[in-house]
Amino acid sequence: MSKQADTTPDSWDTTQWHDVQPGDTLSRIAQKYYGDPSLYTEIFEANKDILKDPNRIQVGQRLRIP
């Protein structure tokens, strides 16, 4: 899990981020943060501005973890 970027304008920003790694899926990310892969929809909903399809995420994308 990476620390929040130092370039964030608001030093109190509490947005939680996940940098997509090789082999990641939204289900695996949901499993990692919530313990339940079925909660992937929560992550998809929080990242609809950059994700069009929950099955297509790209390495290097930065996803919000609500």
Next chain:
Amino acid sequence: MTIRKSVPLVAGLFLLVAAACSSNKGPADQAIKSAQAAYDAAKGDGLKYAPEKAHSVEATLSAAKTSFDNGKYDAALSEANSVLPAVNDMTAAASAKKDELTRTWKELSNGVPKMVEAIQSRVNHIAKSKALPEGIDSTVFEGARSGLADLTRMWSDATAAYQSGNIPTAVATAVIVKDQAVRIMSSLGMQIPIAAAD
């Protein structure tokens, strides 16, 4: 010099000194009253934001009153006259401390509620889950959940203290909330805001 000749001289000197001292009785009395009034006008913020300086002023005022009561009017006048500069110094220190605490409060009141909200969101998501995430056991999760309730209550206390003008208590409570929020976020594997990690 014979004793007979020296007695009037000593008595005369005594009367001279006594007259000189008593000549400052009125000014000393007035100076003490002025010093007390100046301190009374400033002691509210002084005791709250610069208590050491306020207690120093009180000690000087007390010494002036003691000197006056003992008939040492010169000393009383001198001590009372030193109070006003000390009150000004206390007022300046209190004002600076109040400004500093107000800035700290504004920063914390911007950031801490965001931390509490982020923890609430994570706790809500984990609570929906069928299992706990790796690295978080039920003790940790329940600790986070009960800690979150404490954070909410303490933040409410901090806000109430600020609104009632008790900025030192508000800031002290807010710092406790921030530190506890950092601990909970860490226990849940969350990223800590840069400002809170300092």
